[in-house]
Amino acid sequence: MSVVSIVGARPQFIKAFAVSRKLRTNHEEILVHTGQHYDEELSDVFFEELGIPEPDYNLGIGSDTHGQQTAAMIKEIESVIKLEDPDIILIYGDTNSTLAGAITASKIDSLVAHVEAGLRSYNREMPEEINRILTDHASDILFPPSESSANTLKEEGISENVHVVGDVMYDSILWARDISSEQSEILSRLNLEGKEYILSTIHRAANTDNPDRLNSIINALLDSPSTVVLPIHPRTENKLRSYDMWEKAKSGIEIIDPVGYLDFVRLIDESECVATDSGGVQKEAFYLDTPCITMRDETEWIETVESGWNVLVGADKERIQEELRTRHQPQEKPNPYGDGTAAIKIVDTLVSSINE
Numbered sequence: 001m002s003v004v005s006i007v008g009a010r011p012q013f014i015k016a017f018a019v020s021r022k023l024r025t026n027h028e029e030i031l032v033h034t035g036q037h038y039d040e041e042l043s044d045v046f047f048e049e050l051g052i053p054e055p056d057y058n059l060g061i062g063s064d065t066h067g068q069q070t071a072a073m074i075k076e077i078e079s080v081i082k083l084e085d086p087d088i089i090l091i092y093g094d095t096n097s098t099l100a101g102a103i104t105a106s107k108i109d110s111l112v113a114h115v116e117a118g119l120r121s122y123n124r125e126m127p128e129e130i131n132r133i134l135t136d137h138a139s140d141i142l143f144p145p146s147e148s149s150a151n152t153l154k155e156e157g158i159s160e161n162v163h164v165v166g167d168v169m170y171d172s173i174l175w176a177r178d179i180s181s182e183q184s185e186i187l188s189r190l191n192l193e194g195k196e197y198i199l200s201t202i203h204r205a206a207n208t209d210n211p212d213r214l215n216s217i218i219n220a221l222l223d224s225p226s227t228v229v230l231p232i233h234p235r236t237e238n239k240l241r242s243y244d245m246w247e248k249a250k251s252g253i254e255i256i257d258p259v260g261y262l263d264f265v266r267l268i269d270e271s272e273c274v275a276t277d278s279g280g281v282q283k284e285a286f287y288l289d290t291p292c293i294t295m296r297d298e299t300e301w302i303e304t305v306e307s308g309w310n311v312l313v314g315a316d317k318e319r320i321q322e323e324l325r326t327r328h329q330p331q332e333k334p335n336p337y338g339d340g341t342a343a344i345k346i347v348d349t350l351v352s353s354i355n356e
Contacts, residue, residue, distance in 0.1 A: 001351055002028040004086040006077065008036030008061075008097030011169070011280040014261060015092045015115060017050040018171035018343040024053075027347070030084050034073050034097040035060040049260045050172075066096060066127055073100035081110055087354045088113055091135065092168075094128040094279075102138040113350060115168060117142035118149030119279075119300035126206065128279075132300075141353055143346055146303060146336045161353070165345040166338015169280065173287045174340045176265045184266035186259060190229065194270035198226050198324065200253075203233035204277040207295060211243045213315035217295055218245055220320035222252040226272055229254045231264070273327045275320065282310055289333065293323045303336040 003023060007016045016031070023029050033055035059076040061069060077100055081089065089112045091101040098114070105112035117136050121129050136142060136158060144150040145167035153162055187194065200221055207213045218240075221228045230253050240246040249255060259267070268274060268284050273291040276282060282301050285292040292310040304310035308330040313319040 001088070001354055002030065002084070002086045003088050003090050003350065004030045004032060004081060004084055005090045005092075006032045006034065006097055006101040007055075007092060008034035008073075009093075009095045012092040012095065012097065013050065013052060014172045014280070015168045017052050018168045018175075019090070019115070019346055020052060022343045022347045027351075029053075030057070030080075030086060031055045032057045032077065032080055033059065034077075034100065035062050036069070036073075036095060036097050049262050070096045070100050070103075073097060074104050077101055077104045078108065081105065081108060087111065088141075088350055090115065090350075091139075092116060094119070094132045094135070096127070096131065098135050099131040102135040106138040111140045111353070112138065113141035113143065113346075113353075114139040115143045115346060116145060117162070118144035118146075118151075118153040120149075120152050121296075121298045121300045123298050141349065143342075143349070145338065145342070148303060148336070163345070163349050165349070166340070166342035167283065168342045168346070169283055170287055170337050170340050171343045173265060173284055176262055177269060177288060180262040180266040180269070184263050186263040186266050187270060190254070190256065192227070192229070192270070195272055196226060197254075197271055198224055198228045198273055198275055199267050199271040200228050200230045200275040201233070201278050201281055202230070202236050202276075202295070204296065205235075207277050207315060208233075208236050208239045210315075211239075211245075214239060214243065215245060216315045216317040217320065218249050218253070220317045220324070221275065222248070223321050224324045226324075227254055228252075228275070229256060229267065229271075231256050231258050231267075233258065273324075275324065283337070286310065286333075287337075289329070291327050291329050293320065293327065295320065303334065307332075307334050307336075309333060 057080050061072045089105045089110050091098045092115045114135050142162045143165050150164050232255050240249055268290055269288045274285040275293040277295045282292050286304045286309050294312050297314045
């Protein structure tokens with residue numbers, strides 16, 4: 001079996017790592033990196049740390065408007081698929097790289113499989129939400145991470161070739177947790193004590209591109225009773241500077257450069273709690289038994305909220321402050337996203353699909 005795997009952003013590198021390890025044991029994988037995350041600290045370091053093979057194709061698309069970026073990806077991906085003629089095209093998540101892969105495959109009649117299908121935030125102002133919906137409806141094989149996401153697909157009329165396999169990020173983080181506890185020196189480098197700081201990430205356009213929301217979030221973090229560590233996303237730094245918030249943020253928040261995956265896992269694992277607007281980080285916190293405060297008005301990972309391990313606070317300063325002061329760790333935690341064996345289930349299903 002030959003598979004073209006398409007990645008382009010940090011969360012996809014982590015998911016592809018888990019599947020590639022299983023896939024390459026007995027099959028051929030052609031790895032395509034669109035270049036959506038082109039910063040070395042957001043891209044190359046993940047390939048290095050996770051041991052992901054060098055991409056067979058690096059399209060180097062880079063940043064642009066959503067339409068221009070997606071169109072450029074479609075053109076380049078089409079050339080790769082026509083040249084390689086794979087059995088299956090494998091795509092992950094909800095980025096422009098994901099949608100570009102799905103559109104390209106559907107136009108040239110190639111089988112496309114979507115890992116992380118069926119997720120919905122029900123906020124169509126999010127570019128990721130449109131990407132999810134269009135990708136699911138263009139895919140031939142769908143891998144929802146939970147029964148809830150499979151039910152969402154069914155409600156939208158998608159019931160064939162749907163396989164609940166769990167979340168591949170769970171596979172990856174089980175490996176990374178053990179490795180990072182042995183190898184990461186991030187706590188000593190930052191002079192941090194475990195369980196005595198809060199880890200935050202801010203990158204979503206709904207927050208960074210709205211000065212009022214970003215200002216509210218920064219003010220809430222500045223009022224935290226514990227040290228806040230913020231690995232800064234390039235977009236967030238640019239916006240803070242353009243809104244004249246950079247010096248204020250630096251005055252009371254420990255702003256650091258982006259870190260590698262192993263260091264980041266270590267920071268999550270040892271933090272009191274996480275305050276984020278990232279979908280992936282919500283799950284990573286959940287898997288590492290770290291309470292999460294999500295600075296969004298909705299989430300596609302509803303099970304984390306229903307279990308009490310995650311709370312939605314939007315960009316409301318008072319709500320963020322309250323949760324930072326009163327956060328608690330529930331006594332129990334469900335297991336809605338599988339058992340850490342999603343990758344092997346995906347590979348087995350792909351093999352069965354092309355042999356039918």
